[in-house]
Amino acid sequence: MAAARQTERTAASEAMRPHDHGDCVRRVLDEAERRASEDKVNFTPVRRHALEILLESHAAMPAYGLLKRLDEDGFGSQPPVAYRALDFLMEQGFVHKVERLNAFVACMYPHETHTPAFLICRNCRSVAETCVSPSPAALLREARAAGFAIERSVMEAEGLCRACAAEGGAPCS
Amino acid sequence: MAAARQTERTAASEAMRPHDHGDCVRRVLDEAERRASEDKVNFTPVRRHALEILLESHAAMPAYGLLKRLDEDGFGSQPPVAYRALDFLMEQGFVHKVERLNAFVACMYPHETHTPAFLICRNCRSVAETCVSPSPAALLREARAAGFAIERSVMEAEGLCRACAAEGGAPCS
DNA sequence: TATGGGACATTATACTATAACATTCGATGG
DNA sequence: CCATCGAATGTTATAGTATAATGTCCCATA
Numbered sequence A, B: 001m002a003a004a005r006q007t008e009r010t011a012a013s014e015a016m017r018p019h020d021h022g023d024c025v026r027r028v029l030d031e032a033e034r035r036a037s038e039d040k041v042n043f044t045p046v047r048r049h050a051l052e053i054l055l056e057s058h059a060a061m062p063a064y065g066l067l068k069r070l071d072e073d074g075f076g077s078q079p080p081v082a083y084r085a086l087d088f089l090m091e092q093g094f095v096h097k098v099e100r101l102n103a104f105v106a107c108m109y110p111h112e113t114h115t116p117a118f119l120i121c122r123n124c125r126s127v128a129e130t131c132v133s134p135s136p137a138a139l140l141r142e143a144r145a146a147g148f149a150i151e152r153s154v155m156e157a158e159g160l161c162r163a164c165a166a167e168g169g170a171p172c173s
Numbered sequence C: 001t002a003t004g005g006g007a008c009a010t011t012a013t014a015c016t017a018t019a020a021c022a023t024t025c026g027a028t029g030g
Numbered sequence D: 001c002c003a004t005c006g007a008a009t010g011t012t013a014t015a016g017t018a019t020a021a022t023g024t025c026c027c028a029t030a
Helices: A021-038 A045-055 A063-072 A079-091 A137-146 A162-166 B021-038 B045-055 B063-072 B079-091 B137-146 B162-166
Strands: A095-098 A103-106 A115-121 A127-132 A149-160 B095-098 B103-106 B115-121 B127-132 B149-160
Touching (some): A063 A103, A079 A095, B021 B045, B045 B063, B045 B079, B063 B103, B095 B115, B103 B127
Antiparallel strands (some): A095 A103, B115 B127
């Protein structure tokens, strides 16, 4: 279990089941490619490779984890390398930041506008993205009442994934 | 505008209107006191004072901002001073962390169990807490399907508060 | 061909958070 | 009374996250 941090383990309905992950990768990468050329943004090698790395697993990866990988693959070792790529990918909606973990995941639904919602296991730190409607009604009402214009929002739920619950939910260590 | 970061400015329906803030403070502090003695937890001076500091405004305060204040008031200058107080206050539900900002706000609804929802202005960084139901239906459905047990969740919405929108929404600088 | 802008390189530093271990002190039971 | 256990705090050190600031490269294009 201790090794489960930031590995392949995932929790949510789609991600948690065995699946042809190559399909995930191709689907998302193709869509990103398409959208990038459509929007005339510059999908450079470092940006593309950063997305590929994040796509290797459904787990969230910290910026310095990504940086390490980028460095190993010859893209440079300084923090801005990773953060610039991440900024681009997030602007394009190809990647989300999981604030609770200060870590990043490739978006599995890059074709739809949505409010990402994450199920984050406090035990193994697996992360599953699910989609909810662009802005949940209750929050939208509150925002309207306040004159607040929501531009993007995220829901983050912490708890225990099925696998960890089965093991008793004790901390990894 | 530039000075608006982490000041009294707030955005949401309750917090954004002029109001007797002394009432907020007394109400929350009394409730906290009551709950602490009821639960037999140790509401020590540093913990209480940390809550008082966070209650001074509806804005989110970074941990090191709180630490600075605690230090000035004679409670010590090392990071664990602030983080320990914050850990306690969050456990008790008296304080929430706004993950998007890595900053902390006193909970304005310490008497109810709820999913906090934050409206965060990307321009002036004001934060308003609103309540939504313990777990929005759509997310709950997803979680059930995944066998994921939600223990707590948060919604964070970023956008422009009314005041900043009126000013054109340009960055503070 | 100059020039303007986007992307990238490089250096330094700011900010956030926790690990690890020592000490104090009060409640509780012998 | 005294042992001792645990919660809270004190102290030092370090890990982890993120951005500022400046300069270079290169290419589209006027």
